[in-house]
Amino acid sequence: MSEARAPAERSAAGGTAVRRFLVRPEAPALAFLAILLLAFTLANDRFLTASNLESIVDSVAVLGVVALAVNQVVLCAEIDISTGSMLGLCAIAAGAVSLSTGGLLLPLLAGVAVGTLAGAINGALVTLGRIPAIIVTLGMLYALRGVILLVTGGTWITGVPEGTRVLGTGTLLGISVPVLILFGLFLVMELVNRHSTWGRNVFAVGGNRRAARFAGLSIDRTRFFAFMLVGAFVGIASMIYLGRAGSVQTNTGVGLELQAVAAVVIGGTSIAGGRGSALAALTGAVLIGVILNGLILLGVPGIWQDAVLGGLILLAVATDVLRRRLVGDKA
């Protein structure tokens, strides 16, 4: 599926089926997800119903859409932890436009435009400014939150008209729109990663930057577009958020940046870049949804969420290292 993984798959071709499964980056997450689904189904016979699964996916649609884009940045061997504040700012832009014009298209355009602009600033600072992505996006995380408080003056946006909320609350052919958007964007990203030049470049740049440069690829342009894509997807996600919540607070999106990175690495995309897939981001987001849902079923108080999330990130990165050592893949 990926350029960077191809050698590992070849070397494992003579191995067992288990070994072939293990070299897939999404393997641990998919196995874990299957075990969890089985356990919850055995514990509660109403768990494995179409409507319950749909509601779980529905609840992680915002996270999933953001994770699909952050996944591209991580594949480039970069990171983006500014998405939480970015989502808040996009939702405020979309909400403000919606309050004055209503409708779906103009608020969506406003959200995506603001997000793309913020993403472009991230990308420009990383590529032209030569500042490490973690510093750029940490700075932007706080700077954008400051902008949010500045433009709203600390007040909420409420009473978003129904016409704007379609992306969060609507259904199409009996399936909720957020679920359709999530799976639609997942398919788009899979196609982009397999069949577009930029998608292939992302894997090359993340897998071996020097080799990519010697091969004549534009490292900066590839990374710049990845950061911009995050902005655009956060803009789309902000419309889902706006639709579901119907209002925007000044703390909207706080903590999303950690969840998005968690989803990507839990799903199996390597934090070192070059290895992973859109499926990993989707799996990670759904897994987080199932686990948070399961915590509620088990009666664990919500204040433990952060601890569980942090533990999962550490477990995921440790598993990734151990799995690579197990299959003898030095990548």
Added chain:
Amino acid sequence: MSALAGTVRRLGFSREIVLLGVLIALVVVMTLLDPLFLTLTTLLNTSRFFVEVGLMALGMTLIIITGGIDLSVGSNVALVSVAVGFSFAAGLPLPLAIVFGLAVGVAAGLFNGLFITLLDLHPLVVTLGTLALFQGLAYGVSKAQAVSDFPGWFAYFGQAYLGPIPGQLFIFVVAVAVVWVILSRTRFGRYVYAIGNNEEAARFSGVPIRRVKLALYSGIGLLVGMAAVIYTSRVYTARGDSGVGLELDVISAVVLGGASIYGGSGTIGGTVLGVLIIATLRNGLILAGVPSTWQLFVLGVLLLAAVFVNEFFRKGEE
């Protein structure tokens, strides 16, 4: 552009002198905004607020020089604060509770260090995970409650004055001296620079990289523990959200002080100046009546500008 940087260098401007100039300019601007700023009382009062960030910045300087980073310091403050407060509330005598808190801080740092060295993971990912983990543990253990019925003497750490001088300033001065000696006068200090300049070369030269890193991450855990005790004493409350977001102040101060985020360079003197500039800025913004919402924005932009200027100057030096 590099010509400009070269000219500046030929004028004999060291980074520390530039920073000192920035600090003096800031103080002048703040005094123009509010004449009360340039009084000994105000300046000494300012120091009550920067000691916590300053202590953590000392440890962060060494970590950033090795090319690493610790994003979990803010959450670790919350964890230690909760450990002190809630072990005291559970019946532990306060001195023991403080020792327990410091031990928790060191253990949290050691956990980071073990994870980073044993699995060869980038500190960024590990401490991003522990940022959430420590924060969550602090919230979970405290059940989002606060403890504030400490005995009177606990206030000593964060609220006492010796004459006009805040007590914690002495702790900070001693810590600066100790860390400065370690970094610039010991073999360990040379190891820190060696790892940051070229980890591979350092390994082949026999530098015990894992042990140095373990010591650094545990060491910042101790400094975080001290900062957390002072913080808890100053606000006289142990809560799960103490110290949230402090990592931004700490990293900004270190980078502003001239440490390269890519590792290999940085000084304690620079970091102290960075801490003073950020403290002056924050305090000045408060005095000038700027809403706290702006401060986040200013700090975020300052961090970006500092790294950009740093790397710009470094290119000029090469």
